[in-house]
Amino acid sequence: MSETTIQETKRGPLSGLDWKLFGPIAALVLLLIIGSLLNENFLSAANLLNILTRSAFIGIIAIGATFVISSGGIDLSVGSMAAFTAGVMIMLMNWMMGVTDMIWLIVVLGVVAGALIGTAAGWLNGILITRGGIEAFIVTLGTMGIYRSLVTYLADGGTLSLDRDVRALYRPVYYGDVFGLPIPVLLLALAAIAGWIVLNNTAFGRHVQSVGANEDVARYSAINTDRIKVYAFMIQGACVALATIVYVPRLGSASATTGVLWELEAIAAVIIGGTLLKGGYGRIGGTIAGALILTLIGNILNLTDLISNYLNGAVQGVIIIAAVFLQRGLGQKS
């Protein structure tokens, strides 16, 4: 028998590292160093917690996007889905003010409604893609427009504002903290841990990535590929709902401009984190690092006069392209 022997090439001290895994973390550390050199307040606990809190919305949505993208899909609708969910939550809670005096009940019901709307919207995306046999890009491009115009319609072109009393009770969900840890950060951490466990340590997570790697192989391997895809979109919807539930008390309002471009930031966080856009390989830890990197860039530009803050988007764009370029280059060599 001839054996295919794969020879390992000579290894340097760093070549044992998986760069898809450590690349984003290395970039994160680099940005932290640059930030601390530029401004002495950068590494203060207040600033770091601020960065984490600001990363929470995109981070939570990007966890869901990691599932969708590693299953071979894409969801462009998350930003307008968040706006729509926020709008309906606010209208519902305002309406309930005329029904009951129990404000805590109103908040609870509003949160439950938000969770259901987001998950249902994700389910709808998944069903249209699998049953309808339409590409994810097209379906979510369509629902993106639908949700965006629905929220504009509901707000009558203006802004939907949450009742002042409800907002007062709901406020701590964004501004509160547990042992000094802001609640949005706590929720981001919990979502990341749950997402990591599901993606890496369950049959479902393996199936998600296998469907993304090659749908035919997955189907021949006794995987219900349609169900897996629908679940991935439902997870995305649930993540959007969670982000929205944290977002609503922040401003207490929703309008046509709520969540604009969140889908691109979420996708960027996922890609910077090392997940392959073509599917088959997902990294939750990388996604969190990606979300933090995007926020850090804005924060650093705010703290220094070196580059105009107006160039935030340009710097982010360069980082995204550089990240993918490095991953491709490293991927081809190995």
Add this chain to the structure above:
Amino acid sequence: MTMPQGQTSVLLGGYGLRKSYGPVEVLHGIDFEIRAGEVHALLGENGAGKSTLVKILSGLVAPSAGRITLDGDQTSFASVADAEDAGVVLIHQEFNLAELRSVEENIFLGREWRKGLLLDKAAMRAEARRLLDQLKCPAAATAQVAGLPVADKQMVEIAKAMSRKARVLFLDEPTAVLTKAETASLFLLVKQLKAEGVGIVFISHKLDEVAEIADRITVLRDGTHVTSTPAAGVTPEEMARLMVGRELSDFYPEKPDPSADILLDVENLSAPGVQRASFDLRRGEVLGFAGLQGAGRTALMEAIIGLHPVEEGSVRLNGAAQAFDSVAQSKAARVAYLTKDRKGKGLLLGNDLVWNFSLFALDKFATPFLNRKAERAAFDAGTQAVDLRAASPKLNAGSLSGGNQQKLLLAKILEADPQVIIIDEPTRGIDVGAKAQIYGFIADLAAEGRGVIVLSSELPEIIGLSHRVFVMHDGAVTGCLSDADINEETIMHYASGLGPARAA
């Protein structure tokens, strides 16, 4: 070396060719000559260095040492395009065609003819038609490649090569995806090209075909040159011995008698591409399924396991009626199917071996969190059972040889402990050594009391392995053969839809 046809000129020659990847040398000084108007077969097991040699001679990789001559002059190919300009063309086993474009567009891909700034479509179409006619290819120049049968796609590849004025043609496993009839017409074409002075290098694991078509053979083993000799008088058995370096005794294993229990009973099953097919499989039996490409064998099996809808008819497993709507259901009933498309439907080439191994039976390791220790232990046991030797379980499945990929696929399916195992083209594109092992596994699985169904286009394999043979033609089962009726002639009669041999 003596030449049967006198001193024909050497078109392309490689001398003392060596190739190293990092510190490892995989080709140890090979000499290889292709003469005008000859078919030169290149033989060797997977890993013997055939593909490396071909890659060097076709400009895909540069040799580490040695020289290449073209018409006697020393040369070097900087790229595939460079080699193609010199008339040296490699036709890959996996075709290199733009599936969504037309035949003519493919033929001229990258070398479109122009009239001024615009494409000269009329001239290209006329030339494409001329080439296709010359090759007696039935495909229309305007047809989309994706819709062509695989044999026609190969013709398009050859037409593409001819449009590049190919003088040396490398055919890598050209018959692996062809039926017997298609192979025969390919061989006619090869003879025609030969008569026109083209030098053809023929790479194949099908040694009877090599014996039929080759003028000379060169055998490689472990990256060294074993022999180059005129093909006349070398039997397929001798070729196999030269390749492996030892005798291959008992190529086909014993066939212990199956039990009388009917394990799987399929009656009047109709599905897309299948018309009222009936057959039964007994416990401990190896059932052969023969037929031409497109006869409906794969469609029948895929319908049974729930990949395609069954329109009518019944499937009984151990006497109980079953209607599998999904592979998950047939797996739960312990009926499993190994696809013939290992790379496209069988394995995740970019994922590691353990991931691939456990994918089919993943529920076993999820309680609900994946137990990696149990998964790894099962991987070690499962791959050992099929003698899959890999440097590391972290390797990607795509880096394995064809034989090892097939073993991995087999181990993956067996992990679900199926009682009915359907294997489609068990030895396509794998070397003789691994072939013999796979045959052994098939016989062992039957001997354990499972039922095995083997779908194969290689009749010797069907004949050597099966207790009974069902033959399909045009979606229907046309014959069930046993004992002395299992021979190539009878099978081919049923496969061509002619009925029993005597009646023909």
